[in-house]
Amino acid sequence: MRVTIRSIAEAANVSRGTVDKVLNNRPGVSQEVRERVKKIAEEMGYKPNVAGKALAFQKKPLRIGVIILNKYDPLFQEVYEGVKRASYELKGFGIAVECCVMSSVNVQEQLMFIRELHNKNISALVLSPLDEEIIREELKKLTTQNIKIITFNTDITGIERMCFVGQDLKKSGRVAGDLIGKLLPNGGNVLVITGIGKIKALQERLAGFKEIIEQEYPNINIIQVLENIHDSQSSYLKTVEFLKRQDSLNAIYVTNGIGTGGVGKAIQELNKRHIKFVCFDKIPETIELIKDKIVDFTITQDPFMQGYLPIRILFEYFFYNKLPDSQQIYTKMEIITKENIDI
Numbered sequence: 001m002r003v004t005i006r007s008i009a010e011a012a013n014v015s016r017g018t019v020d021k022v023l024n025n026r027p028g029v030s031q032e033v034r035e036r037v038k039k040i041a042e043e044m045g046y047k048p049n050v051a052g053k054a055l056a057f058q059k060k061p062l063r064i065g066v067i068i069l070n071k072y073d074p075l076f077q078e079v080y081e082g083v084k085r086a087s088y089e090l091k092g093f094g095i096a097v098e099c100c101v102m103s104s105v106n107v108q109e110q111l112m113f114i115r116e117l118h119n120k121n122i123s124a125l126v127l128s129p130l131d132e133e134i135i136r137e138e139l140k141k142l143t144t145q146n147i148k149i150i151t152f153n154t155d156i157t158g159i160e161r162m163c164f165v166g167q168d169l170k171k172s173g174r175v176a177g178d179l180i181g182k183l184l185p186n187g188g189n190v191l192v193i194t195g196i197g198k199i200k201a202l203q204e205r206l207a208g209f210k211e212i213i214e215q216e217y218p219n220i221n222i223i224q225v226l227e228n229i230h231d232s233q234s235s236y237l238k239t240v241e242f243l244k245r246q247d248s249l250n251a252i253y254v255t256n257g258i259g260t261g262g263v264g265k266a267i268q269e270l271n272k273r274h275i276k277f278v279c280f281d282k283i284p285e286t287i288e289l290i291k292d293k294i295v296d297f298t299i300t301q302d303p304f305m306q307g308y309l310p311i312r313i314l315f316e317y318f319f320y321n322k323l324p325d326s327q328q329i330y331t332k333m334e335i336i337t338k339e340n341i342d343i
Contacts, residue, residue: 003046012040023321027146038321061096064314065117066307067110067127068101069153072231073258074283075303076101076128079153082307083126090315097311098122105196105230107132114138123318124148126310129156131200148317150310153303154201162317163324165309167301167333169201173208173255175335176278179297180220180251181212183276187219188250191242193226193235193263195256205255205280223249229259232285236262243270250276257281260298264289282336290341302331 005023009016014033021029022037023046029037066083070076080101087097098120100113107130115138117125125142129135129151139149139159149161154169180190192209195202206225213220226242229235235254243249243266252267252275254260260279264286267275277295279286281303289295309329316322 003041003044008037008041008044008046011044012037061094062318063096063098063120063122064311065120065122065125065127066097066099066311067113067117067125068099069110069128070105070258071101071103075257075281076153078303079307082304082309083311084307085304086308086311086315090311093315093319095311095315105130105199107134107198110135111138114142118142118147122147124150124314126150126152126314128153130198131156131203132198148314150313152306152310153301154199156200163313163327163329165313165329166201166306166331168328168330169204170208170211172280172299172301172333173205173210174212175208175299175333176205176253176280176297177209177212178216179278179335180209180253180276181217183278183296184217184220184250187217187221189221189223189246189248190251190253191224191226191239191246191249192222193229193239193252193254193259195259196228196230199256202255209253209255229256229262231258232260232262232265234262235259236265239263239266240270243267243272250274252277254279257283257286257298260289260295261285264292264294267294268292282341287341290336290338293338296337298336300332300334300336302333305331 005016005019009019014037018029019037022034068076068080083099098117102109110130111134125147136156136158143149143160150163150165151161152165155164194206213222226238229238239262252263254263257280278297279295280299282298282300286295286298290298313324
C-alpha cells in the first residue's frame with residue numbers, strides 16, 4: 001500500500017500540514033516533531049514523489065543562488081564549469097541556478113550579490129564566503145528564513161550551513177609543510193606568501209603549515225610571512241624585494257594559487273633556481289613553472305567538484321529530503337610534480 005502524507009500524519013499523531021512541512025523541509029515545526037515525523041516516514045517506507053516535485057518546480061522554479069569569488073582566478077573558472085555542468089544535468093527538474101561572478105575579492109561586492117540573490121527568492125545559496133562580520137550577519141538573516149547555505153572552497157564560522165565542500169585545508173597546509181621538510185632534510189629558511197586575510201581557507205593552510213613545521217621539522221625556520229598578496233603582480237614585486245635583501249632563503253611556500261606566477265617570475269629573473277617552491281592548484285602559470293623546474297610541487301583541490309557537488313547536494317535535499325553525509329565534504333587532494341603534470 002502506498003504511504004501517503006495522511007497515513008504518516010495518523011501514525012505520528014500530527015496534522016497533514018505538519019507532515020507536509022517536514023517532508024518538504026519547510027519551517028514552522030519543532031526539531032523534536034520534525035525528527036519524529038522523519039523517523040516514522042522512513043520506517044513506513046515513504047518515497048518522495050520526485051516526478052510530482054519536478055512538475056511543481058517546472059511551474060514555480062526552485063531557485064539556487066551561486067556566488068563565484070573571483071572571475072580572474074583560473075581556479076574559480078573551473079569551479080564555475082562544475083556549477084554549469086550540474087545545472088545542465090538538473091535543468092529538467094525545474095531547478096533554476098542564478099550565478100553571480102565577482103570581479104574581485106571584495107566584501108561590498110559579495111554583500112551586494114547576497115542581497116541581490118535574496119531578492120530573487122532563492123531557496124538556497126552556494127558561495128565562498130569572505131570571513132567578515134558583515135557577511136556573517138547577512139548569511140544569518142538568510143538562515144532565519146530557511147534559506148539553505150552551502151559553502152565551498154573557503155568556509156566561515158558562526159552560521160548554520162548545510163555543509164562545506166572543498167579541500168581539507170588544514171591538512172593541505174600540513175602536506176605542504178611535510179613536502180618542504182623533505183625538500184630541506186638539513187633544515188633551512190622558508191618564506192611564506194599568503195593572500196587576503198578575510199579568506200579563511202588561506203588562514204587554515206598557513207596554520208597547518210606552521211603546525212607541522214613546529215612539530216616535525218625544528219631545523220626549518222619560517223623567516224617571514226608576506227600577507228595580502230592578491231595577484232601575480234603583487235606577489236612578483238614583494239618576492240623581488242625580499243630576494244634582493246635576503247641571501248639565505250632555501251624555500252618558498254605560497255598558500256594561494258593566484259600568487260604563484262609572480263613568485264616564479266621573480267625566481268627566474270633573479271636566477272634563484274636553487275630555492276625550493278611548493279604551492280597550490282593546477283592553473284596554467286603553475287603548469288609552466290613545474291615544467292621549467294621552478295615549482296617542485298603543487299597541491300590540487302578538484303575545483304570542478306567544488307562547483308558541481310553543492311548543486312547536487314541541494315537537489316538530493318529538496319527532492320529526496322536527504323541531508324549531506326557530513327558537515328565537511330572534502331574534494332580530492334593530489335600532489336603534482338613534473339612527472340605527473342600532464343596526467
